[in-house]
Amino acid sequence: MGYSCLMAVDRDHVLRTAAALLTRKSTATMDEVAKAAGISRATLHRHFAGRDALVRALESLGIAECEAALDAARPDEGPARDAVHRLVREIEPAAGLLAFLYTENQLFEGEQQNAGWARIDDRIAALFRRGQQSGEFRIDLSPVWLTEALYGLIGSGAWAVAEGRVARNDFTHMIVELLLGGALRREAP
C-alpha cells in the first residue's frame, strides 16, 4: 500500500510537544496537548487511542532515544569523562522527554516496561563504575547516585532552558561541567 507523502501529522513532533507540555503540567488535558501540538483533539485521538496510549508512546520513544544516545556515545570507549560528555551531548535532544519520564514515575505503576529503564540505568551506572575503576572518578559517590544525579541535572537543565533561564547552547556544558567538575574552582587541573 505504501504511505502517502501526505501524512500531515508528524507523530514525532506531537510526542515531543506533548512531553514538553506534560513536563510542566502533568494534568494537562488531551485538548491542551492537541492544541500545543497544533492539531485537533480528534486527530490526536486518531493517532493515540487514549491518554494511556500517549504516555506509553512517550515512554517507548524516551527509552528508544536514550538507548540510541547511549549507543552513539560509545560509553565503553576512551576516558569515562569524555564518554559522559558524549552521552550528555547525544541525549540533549531528548532531554525534555527524559525529564518528563523521570518525574512522572507513575509509569512504574504498571510494574512493567521496567526492563527498558533498568537496562538504561545499568548502562549509565556501568559507565560511572568504569570511571571509578580507572581512577578517573571519585569512589565515595556511588554509580547509582551519579546516575540519579545525571537524570536530575538533565531535567533541571531542560527545564531551565525551556524557561529561558539559561541559554540552550550551554546545556551540555553546564551539566557536564557541574556533574564532573563540581562548583569549586580547580586548584590543579
Place this chain on the structure above:
Amino acid sequence: MGYSCLMAVDRDHVLRTAAALLTRKSTATMDEVAKAAGISRATLHRHFAGRDALVRALESLGIAECEAALDAARPDEGPARDAVHRLVREIEPAAGLLAFLYTENQLFEGEQQNAGWARIDDRIAALFRRGQQSGEFRIDLSPVWLTEALYGLIGSGAWAVAEGRVARNDFTHMIVELLLGGALRREAP
C-alpha cells in the same frame, strides 16, 4: 477556647505524606492522598477545602520551610562552600516537599505566589554569587544554573532515598559533594 490536645489529625504529617505521594504520582486521587496519610477522605476534606487548597498549603509550607532553612543556614557567614553544606543539611527534611513543588510547576499558572519562590531563588543564587566573588566557586557556571542544579539534585536525592536506592544518611553528603566537588577525583585538595 484553646486547642484540645486531641487534635488527632496532624496537619503537618498529612502535608508531608501528600507531598511524598504527589511527587511520584501527581494524578493521585484525594482518596489516595487520604489513605496514604492514614485518614479518611472526609477528614482530609475537612482540613483542606479541596485539591487546590491542599496544593496551596503544600506550597506555603514548602516556602516557609525553605526560608527557615535559609535562615538557619546563615548563607552570608563564613566560606560559601560551608554555607552550601549547611543549607543542604537544613533543607533535607523538606526535600520531598521541595521536589514536589519543583516538578509541579503547575503552581506558576496562577502567576502569583511567585514572590515567595523568587525570594528564595534570589537568596540561593546570591550565595553562589558570593562564592564566585570570593574566588571559591568557578565563574563559568552561572548562579542561576547552580541554583537550578541544586533544586534538581535535591529532587533526585529525595527520590533516590524514597526509592531506597541510596541511604538516607548519605543525602547531604551526596548532594554537597557532587554539587561542589563533582565526580572527578581531586588532584590537589
Place this chain on the structure above:
DNA sequence: CCCATGTGAGACGTTGGTGTCTCATGCTGG
C-alpha cells in the same frame, strides 16, 4: 475530473473524581 484520505469542528453519552452531606462511632475532658 472524481475519488480517497486525513483533518477540524462539534455533538453525544459515559466515567471517575470531586465537593457536600448525613449518620454512627470512639475518644477526651469535665
Place this chain on the structure above:
DNA sequence: CCAGCATGAGACACCAACGTCTCACATGGG
C-alpha cells in the same frame, strides 16, 4: 458519668475530561 468533638464510612449530585461518533472541508492522486 455524660457531653462534646473529631473522625470514618457511606450516599448523593455535579462536573470536567474522556472516548466515540458524525459531518464538512481540504488536499493529492488516479
